[in-house]
Amino acid sequence: MSSSAAERVLRLSHVNRPVYTQCCKLGAVVLPVPLRPSAPFMGLFQEAAFLDNIRAYNSMFSMTSFGANIDESVNITRGPYTFKVSGQVSHWIGSLCPPSSEKPRFLQLYIYDTENEVSNRLRFFDNPTQGALDERFVSIIGSTLNATNEYVCTFKSAADIACGMGLETYSVRLYNNVSDRRYGAPSPGTLGAIIAGDDPNSSQYDIVVHSKDGLPHRISKLHPAYMPFQYPLLFPFGEDGWSPRMRSRTNSECSDRNITVNMYYSYQLHARSNMFSLLLCGGRLFQQYIVDAYICVEQNRLDYVQNHQEQLRSEYVSGVYDALSRGDSEGRFIGRRIFLPASFVGGPRYMYKHYQDALAICRIYGNPQYFVTFTCNVKWPEIVRYMDTHGVDHSQNRPDIIARVFQMKVEAFILFLKDDKPFGNVDAYLYTIEFQKRGLPHCHTLVWVAASDRITTAAEVDKYISSELPDPHLEPSLYKIVTECMLHGPCGFLNPKSPCMRDRKCTKNIPKPCQSSTTFDKDEYVHYKRREGAYHTMRSRV
Structure with a gap:
C-alpha cells in the first residue's frame, strides 16, 4: 500500500x-494559490550556501524579533539539524526610527539609510561563528521585498509622507480587520494608516508602530501579519496569515464555519500537485516555522480552555476537589487556577487518565509480555521516494513528511502484530510515541498475548529475541538491517567522545557480558544469549 x-x-x-x-x-x-516570486529570488532556494544560513538571512530582513530561548546545543555534535526552543515564543516589534545611541535593527533597516541598506544589514549581522553571508543574496532579497512586500512598501511610504509633512512623531497602525481584504497578498493601501492620535476604528489586536518609542511591543498571534512579519523570506508578498475572521467554504448547514488555527496550518503544510509553495522549500527556516505554528496552535487551545472555565467546572475540580486530594484542609491553600481538562493533550490530567487506563489493562491481563521499540528510519522507501520526487536534498528539511510516514508505519506495525500474530494472539497493547534529541520519532509498545502464547522458559526467548548478529550468508538482508540500524557505538576507550560516555564509562553499560545461553535472574529479568566468536562487523573503522 x-x-x-x-x-x-x-x-x-x-x-x-x-x-x-x-x-x-x-x-x-x-486558501489562495501561493504567488510565485521573481526568478532570482526563487533561485536562492536552490543555493546550498543560502539554505545553510537561511535563518540568518531571514532574521536580517525580519520586521519583528523572535523572542524565544533557542537551544543550539543539540546541533553541536554531528547529525541532522534540529530547531529546538524552550519556554514561550513571542514576536516583538520596535519603533520605526532607532534611538540616537543605537544602531538600526529589524524593521528600522528598511527605512534607515536606504542607500547603504545592504552594507548596513551585513554589518549588523556580522557573526564569525555562522560564516560569512553573501552580499549578492542580501541584494536580491532586499530588492525583491522592496518591490513586492506590501508591508515594506507601507512603512516606506509612511516614512516618506511623514518626512514630507514635517512630522517629527507619528505612528503607523496596521488594522487587524479590514472589510474588503481577501485571503492572500494584501492590496496596496489597505493595510493601515498614519495616525497622530487615537484611532476610533482600531481594535485591541491592531499593530501600532511608533516612529520614536524605544520600547518593543508584543504582536498578537491573532493578527494576520504575525507570521509575514517574522518570515519575509517565506512570504515575500506579505500574504496574510491566520486570523479569527477566516471562514470555511462548506455548503453544509453547520453553524460553525470558522477555520481553526490547526486547520489553517494543516492546509499550509500539505504539498499539492502543480502548485509551487515557497514555504515547503525553506529548509531550516521551515523547521522554525513549524515550531512557531505548533506553538500558535497550542496557545489557541490554551486560550480556549482559559476562556471556558465555567463550562469545565473549574471552580469545583481545580479548587476544592484538587485541594482535598492533596490533603489541604485550610481555605488559604485553595485558590483560583486555570483548569486543564483531560482532553488537553499533554496536560497532567491527560497523562494521569492514560496512566489509569494502562493500570486497568494490567489489572485484567497482568504484566505485559513484550516491550517493543519501533524506530523511524529516514531511508524508508516512502520517505526517499518523496524527497527524490520533490527535489529535497535532506530529509531533515521536511520533518512533516517524516512524521506522517512514521504515523502510517506505526499503524501498519500495530496491524501486523494483531493480524500476523508474530508473538501469538494479542489480547491488548499500548504504545507511546517519543522524539529523540535530534527530532526523529520512535514508538514504545507494550504487548499482552494470550496465556497459551506466553513465554514460560528461557529457551523460548531465543525464538523471538536475539542479541547476536544474524548469519550474513543465510540472512543477508537481516544482517544489513541490524548492522546499519541497530548497533550501539563504538564507545568506551575506542571512542571516548561518544555521546553515551559519562566518567569514561558507557551509560548504556555496553558491551554486555557474553554468555552461552539465555537465562532469567532472580528478579525474572532476562539475560540474552551472547556467544563469543559470533559474527562481527566493522563500524567507524572499529
Whole structure:
C-alpha cells in the first residue's frame, strides 16, 4: 500500500476515488494559490550556501524579533539539524526610527539609510561563528521585498509622507480587520494608516508602530501579519496569515464555519500537485516555522480552555476537589487556577487518565509480555521516494513528511502484530510515541498475548529475541538491517567522545557480558544469549 493510500478515509473512499480529510477537511478549507516570486529570488532556494544560513538571512530582513530561548546545543555534535526552543515564543516589534545611541535593527533597516541598506544589514549581522553571508543574496532579497512586500512598501511610504509633512512623531497602525481584504497578498493601501492620535476604528489586536518609542511591543498571534512579519523570506508578498475572521467554504448547514488555527496550518503544510509553495522549500527556516505554528496552535487551545472555565467546572475540580486530594484542609491553600481538562493533550490530567487506563489493562491481563521499540528510519522507501520526487536534498528539511510516514508505519506495525500474530494472539497493547534529541520519532509498545502464547522458559526467548548478529550468508538482508540500524557505538576507550560516555564509562553499560545461553535472574529479568566468536562487523573503522 502506498503512503498516500494509507492516509485516505476508508469509509468515504472508493478504489479510484480516495478521499482525504487531514489536509483540507473535504474541501472545506480553501486558501489562495501561493504567488510565485521573481526568478532570482526563487533561485536562492536552490543555493546550498543560502539554505545553510537561511535563518540568518531571514532574521536580517525580519520586521519583528523572535523572542524565544533557542537551544543550539543539540546541533553541536554531528547529525541532522534540529530547531529546538524552550519556554514561550513571542514576536516583538520596535519603533520605526532607532534611538540616537543605537544602531538600526529589524524593521528600522528598511527605512534607515536606504542607500547603504545592504552594507548596513551585513554589518549588523556580522557573526564569525555562522560564516560569512553573501552580499549578492542580501541584494536580491532586499530588492525583491522592496518591490513586492506590501508591508515594506507601507512603512516606506509612511516614512516618506511623514518626512514630507514635517512630522517629527507619528505612528503607523496596521488594522487587524479590514472589510474588503481577501485571503492572500494584501492590496496596496489597505493595510493601515498614519495616525497622530487615537484611532476610533482600531481594535485591541491592531499593530501600532511608533516612529520614536524605544520600547518593543508584543504582536498578537491573532493578527494576520504575525507570521509575514517574522518570515519575509517565506512570504515575500506579505500574504496574510491566520486570523479569527477566516471562514470555511462548506455548503453544509453547520453553524460553525470558522477555520481553526490547526486547520489553517494543516492546509499550509500539505504539498499539492502543480502548485509551487515557497514555504515547503525553506529548509531550516521551515523547521522554525513549524515550531512557531505548533506553538500558535497550542496557545489557541490554551486560550480556549482559559476562556471556558465555567463550562469545565473549574471552580469545583481545580479548587476544592484538587485541594482535598492533596490533603489541604485550610481555605488559604485553595485558590483560583486555570483548569486543564483531560482532553488537553499533554496536560497532567491527560497523562494521569492514560496512566489509569494502562493500570486497568494490567489489572485484567497482568504484566505485559513484550516491550517493543519501533524506530523511524529516514531511508524508508516512502520517505526517499518523496524527497527524490520533490527535489529535497535532506530529509531533515521536511520533518512533516517524516512524521506522517512514521504515523502510517506505526499503524501498519500495530496491524501486523494483531493480524500476523508474530508473538501469538494479542489480547491488548499500548504504545507511546517519543522524539529523540535530534527530532526523529520512535514508538514504545507494550504487548499482552494470550496465556497459551506466553513465554514460560528461557529457551523460548531465543525464538523471538536475539542479541547476536544474524548469519550474513543465510540472512543477508537481516544482517544489513541490524548492522546499519541497530548497533550501539563504538564507545568506551575506542571512542571516548561518544555521546553515551559519562566518567569514561558507557551509560548504556555496553558491551554486555557474553554468555552461552539465555537465562532469567532472580528478579525474572532476562539475560540474552551472547556467544563469543559470533559474527562481527566493522563500524567507524572499529
